[in-house]
Amino acid sequence: MTGNSRPRVLVIGSGVLGTFVARTVRAWADVVVASRSRPKDPGPHLPIELADPESVASVLGGFDLIINCVHTPELLAEKRVLETGGTLLNLSNLSLSESASLRSYAKGARGTVIINAGLSPGVNSLLCADLLTRYPNADEIRLVMSFSCSESGGPQAVGGLAYRLLARGSRHRTGMFTLAAPYAERQCIEVGSEADGLFGDAAEGRIGRVYFFFVESWFQRSLLALNSVALLRFVPQWLFVLGLKVPDELTSERKGDLVEVALKGQAIAGYRLTGSGDYRLTVAAADVFGRALLDRTPVHPGVHSLEKMVTFTELRTELERVGFKFEFVPAKSSPVEPVTRSSAAGAAS
Ligand SMILES: NC(=O)c1ccc[n+]([C@@H]2O[C@H](COP(=O)([O-])OP(=O)(O)OC[C@H]3O[C@@H](n4cnc5c(N)ncnc54)[C@H](OP(=O)(O)O)[C@@H]3O)[C@@H](O)[C@H]2O)c1
Structure with a gap:
C-alpha cells in the first residue's frame, strides 16, 4: 500500500x-x-x-x-x-x-x-480469550450459537458445517442457558467440542463445548424431540440446503450468542453477544x-x-460501532475470583 x-x-x-x-x-x-x-x-x-x-x-x-x-x-x-x-x-x-x-x-x-x-470463530474467540485472561483457572469454555431457519447462509456453511455438527451423533447432550432477551431460558443442543475450531485457539487444552439453538421455538422443539429419540442424524442434509442461494440482502434475525467459562462444571462468567443477523x-x-x-x-x-x-478490549469500540452489543455476565456465586491488574502483578512479583 x-x-x-x-x-x-x-x-x-x-x-x-x-x-x-x-x-x-x-x-x-x-x-x-x-x-x-x-x-x-x-x-x-x-x-x-x-x-x-x-x-x-x-x-x-x-x-x-x-x-x-x-x-x-x-x-x-x-x-x-x-x-x-x-x-x-x-x-x-x-x-x-x-x-x-x-x-x-x-x-x-x-x-x-x-x-x-469471522464471528464463530472470530469475535466469539476474542470473548473467550478475554474471559480466560480474567479467569485463567477455568477448565471449560462454552459457546452457545443462535441460528434462525430463515437466516442467510450458503451450502458450505449450512450443509457443510452446521449439518455435520448436528447429524454427527445419535443423541446429543443438552444444556439450559440464560440468553439475552428475547430468548431468555433456552434448552440448547450440544453439537461440538474445541476440536471443531469454533473457539479458534482460545481453548488452549481446556474442555470446549459448543451448543446451538434455533430462535424459532417450534423448530427448536422439533429438533429436541428428534434428539430425545436419537433420530437427529436421520434428518436429510438436503432439507438444510434446499433453496440456498446468494440473497440480494442479508437477513436481520436477532442474534443471541453466549460465551462462558466454567470451573468444575459451574459457570464462572460470560459474555452475551447480540446484534442483527449472523452473516451481517x-x-x-x-x-x-x-x-x-x-x-x-x-x-x-x-x-x-x-x-x-x-484483544477484545482493543477492538470492542469498533465492533460496537458496526453493530455488536456485548453484555458481561458475572455468575450468581462465583467460585473463582477474577484476576485483576493488581493481583496479576502481585502474583508475578
Ligand atoms: N467464522 C464465521 O463466523 C463464519 C460465518 C459464516 C460462514 N463461515 C464459513 O465461510 C465459508 C463460506 O460460507 P458461505 O455461506 O459463503 O458458503 P457458500 O455460499 O456455499 O460459498 C462457498 C463458496 O466456496 C466456493 N468453492 C468451494 N470449493 C471451491 C474450490 N475448490 N475452488 C473455488 N471455489 C470454491 C463455492 O464456489 P461455487 O459457487 O463455484 O460452488 C462458493 O462460492 C464456510 O466455510 C462457512 O462455514 C464462517
Whole structure:
C-alpha cells in the first residue's frame, strides 16, 4: 500500500459470505473477487480453482490483503501466501486439525495468515480469550450459537458445517442457558467440542463445548424431540440446503450468542453477544479485522489465530460501532475470583 491510495484487496469466494464481504470492503478498498462461479455483483473478477496450485498461484500476487471466504481442505491459498509473502485473512471454519496442519507450513514463512477471523470463530474467540485472561483457572469454555431457519447462509456453511455438527451423533447432550432477551431460558443442543475450531485457539487444552439453538421455538422443539429419540442424524442434509442461494440482502434475525467459562462444571462468567443477523455480523467483523490488520502491517510472518493477534478490549469500540452489543455476565456465586491488574502483578512479583 502506498501513501494515501486505497488498498488492493482480493476477496476469494462468490458464495454468500464472499459476496457480502466484497460489497462491504469496497467502501474502503479496491476489491477484486476471485471465484469459481461468476459473482452476483459486477466488478473486477478473476477465475480461481482453489484445489489447483497453478490456478491459485496465478491469482494471488499483488494485493495488500487477501480475504478467503471459502473452506477447502487443501488450504492452497494460505500455503501460497506463507511461501511467497502477503497477508491473508481466513474466514472459513477450520477444525483444530486443519489449523495444525497449516501451521506445519509456517516454518520460514514469508507471508502472514490470520485464521479464525469471522464471528464463530472470530469475535466469539476474542470473548473467550478475554474471559480466560480474567479467569485463567477455568477448565471449560462454552459457546452457545443462535441460528434462525430463515437466516442467510450458503451450502458450505449450512450443509457443510452446521449439518455435520448436528447429524454427527445419535443423541446429543443438552444444556439450559440464560440468553439475552428475547430468548431468555433456552434448552440448547450440544453439537461440538474445541476440536471443531469454533473457539479458534482460545481453548488452549481446556474442555470446549459448543451448543446451538434455533430462535424459532417450534423448530427448536422439533429438533429436541428428534434428539430425545436419537433420530437427529436421520434428518436429510438436503432439507438444510434446499433453496440456498446468494440473497440480494442479508437477513436481520436477532442474534443471541453466549460465551462462558466454567470451573468444575459451574459457570464462572460470560459474555452475551447480540446484534442483527449472523452473516451481517460476520461480514462486519471481517471488515473490522481486515482494517485492523492493514493498520498493523507488517505482521509477523506465520500462521496466527485471530485472538492471538488482537484483544477484545482493543477492538470492542469498533465492533460496537458496526453493530455488536456485548453484555458481561458475572455468575450468581462465583467460585473463582477474577484476576485483576493488581493481583496479576502481585502474583508475578
Ligand atoms: N467464522 C464465521 O463466523 C463464519 C460465518 C459464516 C460462514 N463461515 C464459513 O465461510 C465459508 C463460506 O460460507 P458461505 O455461506 O459463503 O458458503 P457458500 O455460499 O456455499 O460459498 C462457498 C463458496 O466456496 C466456493 N468453492 C468451494 N470449493 C471451491 C474450490 N475448490 N475452488 C473455488 N471455489 C470454491 C463455492 O464456489 P461455487 O459457487 O463455484 O460452488 C462458493 O462460492 C464456510 O466455510 C462457512 O462455514 C464462517
